[in-house]
Amino acid sequence: MNADPGVSRPEESGLPGLALPVLDDDLAARLQSRLERVERALEGHVVSRAPFVTEAASHLLAAGGKRVRPLLVLLAAECGPTPDSDEVVTAACVVELTHLASLYHDDVMDEAALRRGADSANARWDNHVAILTGDFLFSKSSELTADLGADAVRIQAETFTALVEGQILETLQPGPGQDPLRHYLDVVAGKTGSLIATSARYGAIFGGASGDVQAALTAYGEIVGSAFQLSDDILDIASESDESGKTPGTDLREGVPTLPVLMARASTDPADARLRELLGADLTDDALHAETLTLLRAHPAMDEARAYVVDQAGRAKQLLSALPEGPVRQALEAFADVIAVRST
Ligand code: FPP
Numbered sequence: 373m374n375a376d377p378g379v380s381r382p383e384e385s386g387l388p389g390l391a392l393p394v395l396d397d398d399l400a401a402r403l404q405s406r407l408e409r410v411e412r413a414l415e416g417h418v419v420s421r422a423p424f425v426t427e428a429a430s431h432l433l434a435a436g437g438k439r440v441r442p443l444l445v446l447l448a449a450e451c452g453p454t455p456d457s458d459e460v461v462t463a464a465c466v467v468e469l470t471h472l473a474s475l476y477h478d479d480v481m482d483e484a485a486l487r488r489g490a491d492s493a494n495a496r497w498d499n500h501v502a503i504l505t506g507d508f509l510f511s512k513s514s515e516l517t518a519d520l521g522a523d524a525v526r527i528q529a530e531t532f533t534a535l536v537e538g539q540i541l542e543t544l545q546p547g548p549g550q551d552p553l554r555h556y557l558d559v560v561a562g563k564t565g566s567l568i569a570t571s572a573r574y575g576a577i578f579g580g581a582s583g584d585v586q587a588a589l590t591a592y593g594e595i596v597g598s599a600f601q602l603s604d605d606i607l608d609i610a611s612e613s614d615e616s617g618k619t620p621g622t623d624l625r626e627g628v629p630t631l632p633v634l635m636a637r638a639s640t641d642p643a644d645a646r647l648r649e650l651l652g653a654d655l656t657d658d659a660l661h662a663e664t665l666t667l668l669r670a671h672p673a674m675d676e677a678r679a680y681v682v683d684q685a686g687r688a689k690q691l692l693s694a695l696p697e698g699p700v701r702q703a704l705e706a707f708a709d710v711i712a713v714r715s716t
């Protein structure tokens with residue numbers, strides 16, 4: 373996202389910049405400095421007494437990432453009187469470590485070769501290392517959550533349940549009579565929306581925001597979180613691997629129908645007959661996969677899917693009316709916009 377105008381990224385320091393434009397300089401500086409605290413803390417949390425485990429657990433952390441979830445914790449915390457507390461930084465580490473853990477497991481399930489522009493852990497080592505490193509990172513996240521108290525532990529456990537349910541649901545077909553779009557949106561809300569909603573909720577709680585603001589930010593996070601995955605799924609089709617740091621078309625190859633696919637399948641245009649046929653076929657074949665990717669990239673379903681995500685971002689922004697007007701609300705609005713039209 374560093375190519376976006378207004379997005380700061382201090383390349384020289386090797387630290388992640390803010391993955392969104394923040395117009396207010398003071399707010400941008402506060403967020404940047406706390407994100408650096410989070411980064412230093414994360415580097416410590418992935419250290420194990422076994423050097424090999426440290427190496428494997430540092431692998432994807434060091435490979436990059438936008439730190440979207442920690443940033444949302446820090447931003448939501450600005451809605452209360454204690455945005456600078458150690459608990460806010462700890463909560464930001466909890467969500468990033470949980471996310472990181474899920475990536476190690478996800479790449480095993482997807483047999484993915486690339487992540488964040490680097491070899492996935494399963495490609496670099498093997499599935500066993502990747503799975504156990506994911507477990508290690510999730511355990512580290514849980515240890516940290518214990519420092520935040522029983523409510524935070526319960527929230528993290530519920531989030532983990534939703535993450536895993538969403539991920540399992542993705543491997544299943546929609547139930548009898550169930551709308552495939554509804555099934556897909558349930559998957560997305562579970563596997564991605566839940567942790568992003570928890571990021572906003574943790575920020576609001578540990579920043580000391582009122583109950584109303586906590587509820588508004590949690591609802592905002594659920595919508596923005598799902599929108600983030602919908603954009604990711606569009607990018608899986610639209611982008612090249614040098615842009616995304618991942619292998620394009622993974623969902624198609626795995627037979628996982630995502631928003632553009634569901635929308636293209638609904639087309640009754642005879643000109644789409646070949647695409648519809650391909651979308652019902654086994655796309656592990658390289659030639660069929662490439663043909664499908666080309667047809668889908670040029671299909672109006674791509675823009676239809678993008679418009680749906682922009683609409684969701686609009687819904688999320690409406691929920692922010694519970695917050696006072698000002699730079700923090702503006703930044704949360706920008707966050708929803710950036711997620712809806714993300715390019716990485
Ligand atoms: C990415 O989906 C996957 C997720 C957001 C969730 C994965 C969750 C698990 C594997 C459950 C286990 C969780 C933990 C915490 C150990 P994607 O494949 O569509 O996205 P991608 O394009 O980034 O690969």
Ligand code: MG
Pocket residue numbers: 478479482484622
């Ligand atoms: Mg994946």
